[in-house]
Amino acid sequence: MMHKLTKAPLALNGLGRCFNTEKHWSAVKIIRRGLVCAQHEGDSGKNEVYDVIISGGGMVGSAMACSLGMDPNLTGKKILLLEAGKKKVMDKVPDAYSTRVSSISPGSATLLSGIGAWEQISQMRCKPYKKMQVWDACSDALITFDKENLQDEMAYIVENDIIVAAITKQLEGLSDNVQVKYRSKVVKYTWPMPHQAADSIPWVQVTLANGETLQTKLLIGADGPNSMVRQELGIPTVKWNYDQSAVVAVLHLSEPTENNVAWQRFLPTGPIAMLPLSDTESSLVWSTSHQIAEGLLELDEESFVDAINSAFWSNENQSELIETAGSLFRGALSAIMPSAGSPRQLPPSVAGIGPKTRVMFPLGMGHASEYIRHRVALIGDAAHRVHPLAGQGANLGFGDVACLTQLLSQAAFNGKDLGAIQHLLEYETERQRHNLPMMAAIDLMKRLYSTNAAPVVLLRTFGLQATNMLPALKEQIMAFASK
Amino acid sequence: MYSNKFSRLMLGLCCRKSSAVCGVVRSGFSWTTVCQQRTLWLQRNDFLEMEKHTVLRQTGARSVSQTTVDPSELRRFQSLASKWWDEQGEFAALHAMNDLRVPFIRDNLLNVHRARHPGKPLAGLRILDVGCGGGLLTEPLGRLGATVLGIDPVENSIGTAQLHSSYDPDLRDQVSYQACTLEELSAEEEGGEQEQGAAQFDAVVASEVVEHLADLETFAFCCSNVLKPGGSLFITTINKTNLSYALGIIVAEQILRIVPNGTHDWEKFISPEELERLLESNGFSVQSVQGMLYNPLSGAWSWTNSTAINYALHAVRLKDAAEDSSPHPEDHAAAAHS
Numbered sequence: 001m002m003h004k005l006t007k008a009p010l011a012l013n014g015l016g017r018c019f020n021t022e023k024h025w026s027a028v029k030i031i032r033r034g035l036v037c038a039q040h041e042g043d044s045g046k047n048e049v050y051d052v053i054i055s056g057g058g059m060v061g062s063a064m065a066c067s068l069g070m071d072p073n074l075t076g077k078k079i080l081l082l083e084a085g086k087k088k089v090m091d092k093v094p095d096a097y098s099t100r101v102s103s104i105s106p107g108s109a110t111l112l113s114g115i116g117a118w119e120q121i122s123q124m125r126c127k128p129y130k131k132m133q134v135w136d137a138c139s140d141a142l143i144t145f146d147k148e149n150l151q152d153e154m155a156y157i158v159e160n161d162i163i164v165a166a167i168t169k170q171l172e173g174l175s176d177n178v179q180v181k182y183r184s185k186v187v188k189y190t191w192p193m194p195h196q197a198a199d200s201i202p203w204v205q206v207t208l209a210n211g212e213t214l215q216t217k218l219l220i221g222a223d224g225p226n227s228m229v230r231q232e233l234g235i236p237t238v239k240w241n242y243d244q245s246a247v248v249a250v251l252h253l254s255e256p257t258e259n260n261v262a263w264q265r266f267l268p269t270g271p272i273a274m275l276p277l278s279d280t281e282s283s284l285v286w287s288t289s290h291q292i293a294e295g296l297l298e299l300d301e302e303s304f305v306d307a308i309n310s311a312f313w314s315n316e317n318q319s320e321l322i323e324t325a326g327s328l329f330r331g332a333l334s335a336i337m338p339s340a341g342s343p344r345q346l347p348p349s350v351a352g353i354g355p356k357t358r359v360m361f362p363l364g365m366g367h368a369s370e371y372i373r374h375r376v377a378l379i380g381d382a383a384h385r386v387h388p389l390a391g392q393g394a395n396l397g398f399g400d401v402a403c404l405t406q407l408l409s410q411a412a413f414n415g416k417d418l419g420a421i422q423h424l425l426e427y428e429t430e431r432q433r434h435n436l437p438m439m440a441a442i443d444l445m446k447r448l449y450s451t452n453a454a455p456v457v458l459l460r461t462f463g464l465q466a467t468n469m470l471p472a473l474k475e476q477i478m479a480f481a482s483k
Numbered sequence: 484m485y486s487n488k489f490s491r492l493m494l495g496l497c498c499r500k501s502s503a504v505c506g507v508v509r510s511g512f513s514w515t516t517v518c519q520q521r522t523l524w525l526q527r528n529d530f531l532e533m534e535k536h537t538v539l540r541q542t543g544a545r546s547v548s549q550t551t552v553d554p555s556e557l558r559r560f561q562s563l564a565s566k567w568w569d570e571q572g573e574f575a576a577l578h579a580m581n582d583l584r585v586p587f588i589r590d591n592l593l594n595v596h597r598a599r600h601p602g603k604p605l606a607g608l609r610i611l612d613v614g615c616g617g618g619l620l621t622e623p624l625g626r627l628g629a630t631v632l633g634i635d636p637v638e639n640s641i642g643t644a645q646l647h648s649s650y651d652p653d654l655r656d657q658v659s660y661q662a663c664t665l666e667e668l669s670a671e672e673e674g675g676e677q678e679q680g681a682a683q684f685d686a687v688v689a690s691e692v693v694e695h696l697a698d699l700e701t702f703a704f705c706c707s708n709v710l711k712p713g714g715s716l717f718i719t720t721i722n723k724t725n726l727s728y729a730l731g732i733i734v735a736e737q738i739l740r741i742v743p744n745g746t747h748d749w750e751k752f753i754s755p756e757e758l759e760r761l762l763e764s765n766g767f768s769v770q771s772v773q774g775m776l777y778n779p780l781s782g783a784w785s786w787t788n789s790t791a792i793n794y795a796l797h798a799v800r801l802k803d804a805a806e807d808s809s810p811h812p813e814d815h816a817a818a819a820h821s
Binding site: 048049072073074075076077201202203217412413414415416417420421422 | 570581582585586589600601602603604622623624625626627650651652653
């Protein structure tokens, strides 16, 4: 009855072996070695089948691993996280801010606090913001989002590295359920046949670069926008490259200010956003055409700073016609709804940029037509990739994590095979219903604001002004984006 | 309390020719035990005659036999043996029914046995799945931590079940299968070495089984035999109503082909009241009866107030009231007359 061997006798076996060979080791090391031997014994057993393997240890993949590992109904299940890179440890928060940041919605913050990572993040570094102003470069139209009386936080700006480090720390505490293999690159996936044909293995097989082959009942693909899992499955993906790249940098503000507003201005070439990091620093995300982006990277620091300030402040894109029309609209709307509307504020001016923090990356949109297959589910950017203009990319991923964890937990409580298609279909339906409208809206916004043709400008001016004056509609938008 | 069952069993044996007796019954059946008990209860013959008439009136299409298995049913399920695990195939509705029956079993057992292991709520419980087929219900119960024995007279189904569960290392220790009938198992238990006798299981599950059986009395008796005192019996089956004929047979089998044609015989359906009466006369106390409804459009089951078509029943085997099993034939006679 081989299967009946528990870890205790195996550990003792390992312990015994170590005593024979390495007598000079200290007691602690021997015990640890013994347990490691026990681990290897279990792993190399041909009959070892993981319950869940998550491919990809980024923000979303590691959040998934943590979330599954902490679920009470999944106690005792074998979960493995595979990450191609090395382990990201952050003993001390670095002084300099990193360039890649995400806007974390309250819904995502709830998920992260559920897995215990949010506490770590708040201790390390995060910046809540209370208000968001979005305005047009071609007209005076603007829209502001804020919670009532500016008391509650709308969302948080957190560096991606900090999120990953916090979750990694939590994973360390879950080593009974969740195993993490760093520097493990997957070279091949073998998919199971839907019905059990005799002699065929019904599990998903994952082959690593070091030759190891692992089996799992459910594979979760969290391997980013160029997901290998998605490509190997041959899932048709709707995708296109925007002819845009994003330039990101860390900005030093001219003077310290109560930096709790997120700013975004739609230029005809693309939106420029300034997201608060601290009272003296903000993060820049400037989406623009490839050419302009490359040009921006080549500018010296002073010219780059000038370009940023001018992008936010100058009114050169406005024509007289639009200005007149804009003020007419505003007049008309304020006649209908006198109390609504808000004055336009200007973002803080920029004095300098953080050294070596200017990078650019291409932007695209992608949506997998299916999020699931037999024994496989896609989460995060592997399933959907969006333009950063709405700050929703990470949040959609965390939403996937929350939904899939809940469904897997329920399935386990009902004794189901975790890879069964029924609850995977539920996951797909629920998330597509949420993600598709969001992605469509973001794509629409991007296209709407990519031109300075007068009719489109007039349309969006009116639309934006009208929306700004309808608090009920704004609340709906914020609620949708906060999930 | 067991006098009725023993007596009816003996009655059946008395009435049949020995050749028929040996027909379908497999060798596990303990002849000696039967004979011993026959001697014991021989003096009850008088009131047995009266019982015979009552029983025959009640069971109708079922002949009073010493085995619960109906050979024609066996043949039908043998041909379907390889199709159990196709979730979109002939047994799709049974796969979907797990959404109701697993929580039903799990929650009712958790009411009595508090879960000590998170992740394995039924750990430590022994469950018998009667008529397990391909193991559709056996496997989820095993995954929840219970030690499950699945039995089915159709050998091919057991083979399918064993093959399917062999792939999953977690299930190998939890579920096991045996190709036998409930009577055989019950007799095996009786002849076994355990001091506490036949009581082996914390729960017996007979889901979508009683509508295929030949003899429900024996079934109820054997269930009682293999259950620990206070153990649970879970049955899901189909009611015998006009509605169940219309929807369960005509629509389900012939029109929508939700189940293969000829799977069910309306005569064998049993109403919850009758089943309750049967079980209570065999030492059970029925705890709850709940109607189930299948939606062919969504392919999903749901709980419903009406037990007109499908229903689930939970009964508990009453603890033996000491050894005062001396029956009162006068009471029974009086009851039969009224």
